[in-house]
Amino acid sequence: MLEVKGVVKRFGGLVALNKVSLSVKEREFLGLIGPNGSGKTTLFNVITGYYRPEEGRVYYRGDDITGLRPHLIVKKGIARTFQIPKPFGRLTVLENVMSAAMYGRKAASRSEAKEIAMDWLEYVRLKEKADVEAKALNIVERKLMELARALSTGPDLLLLDELVAGLNPSEMMEVVKLVRKLVDERGLTIIMVEHVMKAVMSISDRVFVLHRGAKLAEGSPQEVSRDPKVIEAYLGEPIQV
Amino acid sequence: MGLELKFTKKLIIAALLLIIGAIFPLFADEFLVSILMQAYLWAFLAMSWDVIGGYGGQFSLGHAAFLALGAYTSTILLQGYNVSPWVGMWAAGVVAGAAGALVGIASLRLKGPFFALGTIAFAELVKLLLLYFKGITGGPLGILITKSGPENMLFETQTPYYYLMFVLMLAGILFLKWFESSRFGIGLVAVREDEEAAEGVGINVYRTKVIGAAISAFLTGIGGTIYAQWIHFIRPDILVKLEYSTQIAAIDVVGGAGSPYGGLIGALILVPLSLYLNALFGGMIAGLSLILYGVVLLIVVVMIPGGIYGLLRRRLRRKLPDQR
Numbered sequence: 001m002l003e004v005k006g007v008v009k010r011f012g013g014l015v016a017l018n019k020v021s022l023s024v025k026e027r028e029f030l031g032l033i034g035p036n037g038s039g040k041t042t043l044f045n046v047i048t049g050y051y052r053p054e055e056g057r058v059y060y061r062g063d064d065i066t067g068l069r070p071h072l073i074v075k076k077g078i079a080r081t082f083q084i085p086k087p088f089g090r091l092t093v094l095e096n097v098m099s100a101a102m103y104g105r106k107a108a109s110r111s112e113a114k115e116i117a118m119d120w121l122e123y124v125r126l127k128e129k130a131d132v133e134a135k136a137l138n139i140v141e142r143k144l145m146e147l148a149r150a151l152s153t154g155p156d157l158l159l160l161d162e163l164v165a166g167l168n169p170s171e172m173m174e175v176v177k178l179v180r181k182l183v184d185e186r187g188l189t190i191i192m193v194e195h196v197m198k199a200v201m202s203i204s205d206r207v208f209v210l211h212r213g214a215k216l217a218e219g220s221p222q223e224v225s226r227d228p229k230v231i232e233a234y235l236g237e238p239i240q241v
Numbered sequence: 242m243g244l245e246l247k248f249t250k251k252l253i254i255a256a257l258l259l260i261i262g263a264i265f266p267l268f269a270d271e272f273l274v275s276i277l278m279q280a281y282l283w284a285f286l287a288m289s290w291d292v293i294g295g296y297g298g299q300f301s302l303g304h305a306a307f308l309a310l311g312a313y314t315s316t317i318l319l320q321g322y323n324v325s326p327w328v329g330m331w332a333a334g335v336v337a338g339a340a341g342a343l344v345g346i347a348s349l350r351l352k353g354p355f356f357a358l359g360t361i362a363f364a365e366l367v368k369l370l371l372l373y374f375k376g377i378t379g380g381p382l383g384i385l386i387t388k389s390g391p392e393n394m395l396f397e398t399q400t401p402y403y404y405l406m407f408v409l410m411l412a413g414i415l416f417l418k419w420f421e422s423s424r425f426g427i428g429l430v431a432v433r434e435d436e437e438a439a440e441g442v443g444i445n446v447y448r449t450k451v452i453g454a455a456i457s458a459f460l461t462g463i464g465g466t467i468y469a470q471w472i473h474f475i476r477p478d479i480l481v482k483l484e485y486s487t488q489i490a491a492i493d494v495v496g497g498a499g500s501p502y503g504g505l506i507g508a509l510i511l512v513p514l515s516l517y518l519n520a521l522f523g524g525m526i527a528g529l530s531l532i533l534y535g536v537v538l539l540i541v542v543v544m545i546p547g548g549i550y551g552l553l554r555r556r557l558r559r560k561l562p563d564q565r
Contacts, residue, residue: 050437074443086438088431090499095422099431100442102424110424153443 001026001189002047002078002157007056009042009213016042018213019056024157029183030191031204031221035233039213040193041083044159048080049073060157075105079155083162083193085142089135096134097121097148104153113152120148124178139166144175151182158182160192164199172196176203201225209233262407266400275399280505280512281406282468287493287504288413289460293341294490295498296426297453298433299348303360305485306367307337307458311465312475316384317377319393326394330466334459340367341458345451361483368481383476386469394470402471409467410505413460417501429453430499461489484531488515491534495541497550506549511537 002024009017017039024030032040045051047058052067059065060076068076079100088096094117101113108116121127124144129137137145143163150158160179164172180203182188194200200207201221209216209224211233217224224230266274286308293299314336315329324332344363351359371378378384389395396402420426431439432449440446469475488511496507515530522529545552 048441050440069445070437070440071443071445074441080441082438082441086435086441088434088438090434091427091430095427096431099427099439099444103428103443105443110422113424149442 001028001061002191003059004043004047005057005059007043007046007053007058009039009046009051009053016213017046017053020210020213020215021056022208022215024189024191026189027183027187028189029180029203029205031200031207032191032193032210033195033197033200033207033224034210034216037212038210040210041161042213043210044080044161044191044193047073048078048159071103074103074153074155077105077154077156078159079104079150079153079157080159081143081146081150081161081163083165085139085146087134087137087142087145089133091134092131093121093126093134093137093145094118094130096145097152100149100152101154104155106154116152116154117148120151121145123151124148140171143167147175147179155188157189157191160190160194162193162195165195172199179203197225259411266403271399274403276513276516278399278403278406279516280508281403281410282464282471283488283492283512284505284508285406285409285413285467286461286464286489287496287507288410288417288501289457289464290489291417291457291493291498291500291504292420292429292460293345293454293457295493295500295503296421296429296433297450297457299450299454300353300357300490301344301360301454301457302357302483302486302490303344303362303364304458304461304489305481305483306360306364307341307461308465308468308485308489309367309371309475309477309480310337310340310458311462312469312480313371313378313384313465314462315466316386316469316475319388320384320386325392326466326470327392330463333466334462337462337465338455338459341461342451342455344458345454348450348454349447361486364481364483364486368477371477371481378477381477383474383479386473394467395473405467406471409464413504414501416460417504421499421501425449425452484528484534487531487534487538491538493548495537495548497548497552500548500550503548503550510549 004020004022006019006021007017008019020043034040042051046053049068049070057064057066060078065073065076088099097117097120098113101108101116118127121130124147126141126144126148129141134145147163163179164175167175176199179190183190192200204221206219207221207224208218209230216233217227217230265277290301290304294301311333314333315326318324318329318332319326344360347359348356372380428444428449431444432446436446492507492511493504495511496505497503515533518529518533541548
């Protein structure tokens with residue numbers, strides 16, 4: 001469904017992504033992990049059009065979408081959330097989510113958009129906050145609103161950037177279940193960047209590990225969590241005593 | 242139930258204000274009528290500015306240029322081609338709107354204070370062009386409106402103008418009320434709040450900014466026609482003034498930018514104040530109103546962001562916390 005081929009992204013002298021290739025199948029849940037600064041968010045920004053890579057291409061359902069402007073990528077059916085939520089602060093929660101339905105893939109009319117928005121707000125359990133200004137939401141609610149907003153664009157592929165970071169364990173498991181259901185029941189494909197290992201490992205079909213801008217390992221959660229290279233990357237070199 | 246009550250209350254207040262506004266000329270003298278009328282006109286201009294300045298978050302200090310382009314377009318059509326301003330005002334809107342689109346394109350590159358500076362420069366450019374093309378615009382001498390009759394939007398007394406601008410102001414409020422919950426309005430505010438997130442929900446940020454500026458300028462151009470019809474005489478240096486651009490922005494910010502009522506509230510306070518000060522000091526102190534607007538703007542931006550309307554709304558909400 002999504003095919004990233006040999007993507008290179010540099011910032012000045014820093015190589016943020018070094019020939020990264022990755023592919024995702026229809027209705028797959030891919031966990032994208034790696035230590036801080038390993039290039040996870042950069043990769044998201046390349047896929048969703050916020051950055052243009054210096055080398056490599058991104059294909060989505062056979063179309064070359066490399067460097068396409070972000071709003072056009074949304075119209076292809078790819079949506080994302082941001083690591084630090086970006087609410088439209090002075091719009092209400094409902095308007096935030098409606099904007100996505102009106103401008104997203106289907107360009108819904110106002111009344112349709114309202115229905116779509118209310119459905120997704122109910123799904124993320126934020127319906128009773130619909131008429132509140134988005135800037136009044138707490139961090140958890142902001143993240144849920146962003147999820148609802150991304151879903152309202154009508155995507156087939158959803159990119160989640162640290163959705164559950166900052167949530168307490170019970171909230172976290174709840175959101176994880178919610179997200180997993182999107183794949184199992186609604187047929188979405190999801191790539192999730194996550195720091196919380198418990199969340200990624202329990203939810204992903206497959207895990208992709210980035211380290212210093214390059215692929216370190218890839219496989220089922222069990223394989224990856226046993227991989228010595230991965231353990232080393234996360235815990236550092238073993239110390240000789 | 243609380244909401245219903247609030248709605249009826251709102252309706253009653255609106256109806257009362259409407260009636261007071263409508264019968265005002267029957268009781269007040271021509272002088273007061275003239276002041277209120279000017280407040281309505283400036284309220285409309287501030288509301289026009291609000292589209293890009295308030296909802297769009299692009300602080301323009303060049304709106305006098307759109308006012309002048311509108312005024313010149315309909316006046317040239319009237320004096321040169323006998324086109325009634327009732328028709329010409331739409332052409333005025335289109336010409337000003339096209340210029341607005343150009344400014345919108347500039348806003349893609351210029352952020353914040355640089356955009357404001359850019360719009361000042363743009364207004365100066367428009368003034369120079371109006372002076373330069375003497376053959377069409379009359380250059381520094383300007384154009385005198387010599388026609389007459391209601392069919393040419395020209396009246397003998399102030400009262401018809403009062404109603405004209407009353408309706409214009411009401412139309413402005415109704416437009417903004419519709420605009421702020423329209424698809425485009427929500428998109429424009431989204432772009433103001435966060436451009437990256439706006440792109441992330443599929444909004445074409447470039448197009449939204451350019452169209453937003455064009456709509457704002459279109460409305461200002463229509464206001465320009467009405468203004469010209471009222472003063473009967475246009476000249477580049479009396480229309481394209483930084484003072485006017487500042488006044489338009491200041492009225493809206495003081496009243497409450499990004500709301501349908503901000504323009505009216507700001508105009509009802511600032512327009513009488515500036516007319517009074519100008520009458521008091523005459524032309525003796527140059528740039529007095531500029532200083533006034535500067536000071537008032539500073540105070541409002543620092544002390545009450547959201548303007549007077551924002552302040553009132555917060556107060557009301559605090560008083561009636563259970564009415565949500």
